[in-house]
Amino acid sequence: MGRELFAGVMSGTSLDGIDAVLADLAPAIVTARILASVHVDFPAELRRELFALQVSGPDELVRAARAAQRLAELYAQALRRVCVAAGVPVHDVIAAGVHGQTVRHRPREGWTAQLNSPARVAELTSMTVVADFRMRDIAAGGQGAPLVPAFHAAVFRHPERHRVVANLGGIANVTDLPPSGAVRGFDTGPGNVLLDLWQARSCGAPFDAGGRFAASGAVDAALLAALLAEPYLALPPPKSTGRDLFDAAWLDAVLGRTARAPADVQATLAAFTAASLAAAIREHCVGAQDLLLCGGGVRNGDLVARIRTELPALRVATTDAFGVASEHVEALAFAWLARETIAGRPGNLPAVTGAAGPRILGAIYPR
Ligand SMILES: Nc1ncnc2c1ncn2[C@@H]1O[C@H](COP(=O)(O)OP(=O)(O)O)[C@@H](O)[C@H]1O
Ligand SMILES: [Mg+2]
Incomplete structure (x- = not known):
């Protein structure tokens, strides 16, 4: 009844693994209701490669593309698992916000790099995926980070x-x-x-x-x-x-x-x-x-x-x-940011990032 289900997937700079949540973000709910969550530790070999990819090295373009494919499989797995855990068919999920894995962040040079393959995540999950949240803010002169403050403001x-x-x-x-x-x-x-x-x-x-x-x-x-x-x-x-x-x-x-x-x-x-x-x-x-x-x-x-x-x-x-478990805040923020993008609303706060103005963040990969 009136549910608005969104999923969020975050893997942060600690390179520890993936956090995913499925939440009901219907506006009537004051604090977002998390229906299910999963944490997936990175397999050791992927973790080693993600650490190695933090700095330039031989054949890094190919290695980065392969790591992105592997990440997409794990993101998709995590998304399917939260749906199963919540007993929710994937088609009931309006969209999943999938941040990707940052390997470089150079806003002053006008770019940031998150390894991801959102097209693959959409194929593997049959969910609409929102990804690449940071570049639009950077293109507008911002830091592309942090993006969670708008969510923090909405909830806390x-x-x-x-x-x-x-x-x-x-x-x-x-x-x-x-x-x-x-x-x-x-x-x-x-x-x-x-x-x-x-x-x-x-x-x-x-x-x-x-x-x-x-x-x-x-x-x-x-x-x-x-x-x-x-x-x-x-x-x-x-x-x-x-x-x-x-x-x-x-x-x-x-x-x-x-x-x-x-x-x-x-x-x-x-x-x-x-x-x-x-x-x-x-x-x-x-x-x-x-x-x-x-x-x-x-x-x-x-x-x-x-x-x-x-x-x-x-x-x-x-x-x-x-109202939000400390380990779920970031993943929930990306579920929330996906909702803002799908609704056609800006997700950045120019006072936070320094962007020239509010921007609708990310790219949408329809299911
Ligand atoms: N039991 C613990 N004791 C101390 N530090 C911990 C413990 N569990 C997790 N951490 C810290 O939390 C980090 C992961 O936090 P996380 O919020 O996922 O960061 P990120 O968003 O950068 O991935 C780990 O790398 C570790 O430093
Ligand atoms: Mg983490």
């Missing part, structure tokens, strides 16, 4: 409380939601990306479970100061970043040749991640009262504790307390 904005949403993905981004006035948002810097990198290097694990490794170390004040000197942090919004900047080469350049205990480096990277996020909120979200956290970083108890300590005046909670 409050008439009296000044809220800020922070997504702790590979990269961290915030959305400022004052009770009135413009919604702003930008990437603050690293989320999990440096923590994952250092964990892999020192322990061979994909992430620092619970932040226990970081919690076992001591912050190196000199290293923290060197990390905080990164010029991106001081740039005024609109701004967005990615693995193009915060990668192994960046970290090695800051670490230099000084020998340090691996746990102390991890503690310092966690302190850096929290401090860069908190500084951005203090400077650009003046008067904020509530901080709503989402993304995989909410499972890093050490990181969340550091964020709380940095921002003692804010009430900190995950988005679960506000």
Whole structure:
């Protein structure tokens, strides 16, 4: 009865895997109702290849095309699985928003690259697919990112409380939601990306479970100061970043040749991640009262504790307390953005991305 079913599929900069949701976005429903969700970890060989494709290498055009095909199969699988889990025939789904896998993000050069094969996803699922959400905003002079703030505003904005949403993905981004006035948002810097990198290097694990490794170390004040000197942090919004900047080469350049205990480096990277996020909120979200956290970083108890300590005046909670499970926010945002595109409405916020104006985002691949 009056359902408006949309699916969303996200695979973010952490390169951990795919998150998909199926949701009822009928306007009468205040908070989107998620009918089903799935997470699919990337197979090890695809994960290795996606990491390798983050930097230039031999035959990368062919390798990127092959990785895109493989991703499309996995996106389609995830979409079919959410439908089965919800008991919904694919034809009842109006459209699926499929973000793709970012391998480069160069808005200042006028482009960004998300590996995907939306035509293949449409063939494999018999769903209408909306994809390539970012390029239109960049073509209009914007950053193409972040795109989630319009969704955050629709779902989390409050008439009296000044809220800020922070997504702790590979990269961290915030959305400022004052009770009135413009919604702003930008990437603050690293989320999990440096923590994952250092964990892999020192322990061979994909992430620092619970932040226990970081919690076992001591912050190196000199290293923290060197990390905080990164010029991106001081740039005024609109701004967005990615693995193009915060990668192994960046970290090695800051670490230099000084020998340090691996746990102390991890503690310092966690302190850096929290401090860069908190500084951005203090400077650009003046008067904020509530901080709503989402993304995989909410499972890093050490990181969340550091964020709380940095921002003692804010009430900190995950988005679960506000109606959307923290691991579903991004995928749900792309379901919502697909709805906006299908409805012929713009999905970007020019005040966030810096685009010349509102634009209808993405390309539609009809079922
Ligand atoms: N139990 C955990 N402890 C610490 N960190 C975790 C845990 N589970 C997930 N993460 C972090 O969350 C990341 C995935 O978060 P996600 O929101 O999917 O990011 P992205 O959107 O960049 O893919 C992982 O790479 C890891 O750093
Ligand atoms: Mg992810």
